[in-house]
Amino acid sequence: MNRIAKAYDFARSPCAAASTLDIVGDKWSLLVIRDLLRGKKTYGELQESYERIPTNILADRLRRLEEAGIIEKSAYQERPVRFAYALTAKGTDMGDILLALVRWGKKHIPGTQAVDIAKRESPAPARTPVASARNPAKARRK
Amino acid sequence: MNRIAKAYDFARSPCAAASTLDIVGDKWSLLVIRDLLRGKKTYGELQESYERIPTNILADRLRRLEEAGIIEKSAYQERPVRFAYALTAKGTDMGDILLALVRWGKKHIPGTQAVDIAKRESPAPARTPVASARNPAKARRK
DNA sequence: ACCTGCGCTTGCAATGTGCAAGTGACTGGC
């Protein structure tokens, strides 16, 4: 029985910081959000991040984040059904938290880099524009 | 063997966000920092936060945070030796992260409050048997 | 001597994490 902040019945306290940590207070959630902010969309892309999140953990975090209304899952094509994950407005707002983490890291942990999360206004996600990479043009029916 | 970011050999990646999360990426560390920012000093005071951190976890987090150079432990009196924990500059810089968390929580989790990180006394619900631990000089009478 | 408070430590069960392997829906090639 999973009950990580069923959203709105604070698990621990009415403190905003504590409640936010109930949602993303673990080592992976915010990294998933980071990757989504940087333009990754599919399960497979998320799995291939530098940090190599274990697949079952990724599935679990995506489920939780979706329950919390931070991301949304949708099929971007039907006939092999393929899914895309995207941040909701609530989710993109987490960018500020990521930014604060990055700033602290850059300042206090020598050798770390920004990996540019601040994609919020910059163009080109640099890597494969997933949606068009595939060509689902041929709607072959059964 | 425990090696949660010995600080400076990145456990997972050179990404600043990931490295920062290696240090404070759990449910309790940042709450301890929050309490220290708000003026709490002793082990006992930290234990009595609203969220009721388990004592062994608190001891462990204080140890890790000290190793990471985020807090400092010192005896504030010798005979009965009593300890005070305080944030280093590196630690107070984490205030920005807390602030980002609080802002997100206030905006997206109805019912949460700010609990004003920038100093303030007794936010916890009245049932504080700790009385005035902030006055070691005198008075402990009932 | 005994009790109390502080600052922890220890034991142990419950929970969470990480790895590898497997599954099922589908497609494309032979």
Add this chain to the structure above:
DNA sequence: GCCAGTCACTTGCACATTGCAAGCGCAGGT
């Protein structure tokens, strides 16, 4: 029709971390 391959997960199991309660050592007070 059969097989290999991809995507998106799920399952099983070992190991690590958490949470709870209790205990411990060192003071001081009575």
